[in-house]
Amino acid sequence: MTGEPPPTRVTVTRDGPILIEGPVEVVLDDGRVMRSDRFVVAVCACRRSRTYPWCDTSHRRRTRTAPAPDD
Template sequence: MPNVDDEPSPTRVTLTRDGPILIEGPVEVVLDDGRVVRSDRFVVAICACRRSRKYPWCDTSHRRRTPASAARKG
């Protein structure tokens, strides 16, 4: 019977509302063109809105986006 202490701990992924996906690092990300990028940070922010100039890493560009509900009221 395997010892529970020998099992690797799962990687924690946190989804944030209107923001990036946070992943406990280090991580490697495979891009749609097949390139692999790596971050050795202890928490990595992955862009979910594709507005980042540093994609796939989040550069907080999502903060400048106008919420859809506010745009409809105007």
């Protein structure tokens, strides 16, 4: 054992947020720093979130591109 802290785990989800083991600081493109002390943080990857950079599941609210099947 080298005494180094374990690496931070980042999980990229399909069609969803990027999950990062927290706490984390996210530096936005305008230089602002956003901090979360949660043990797992969902970072928005689609930029639809009203709470960007945190995911608010806005990626789930997509318009239907194919017509609904007839019942």
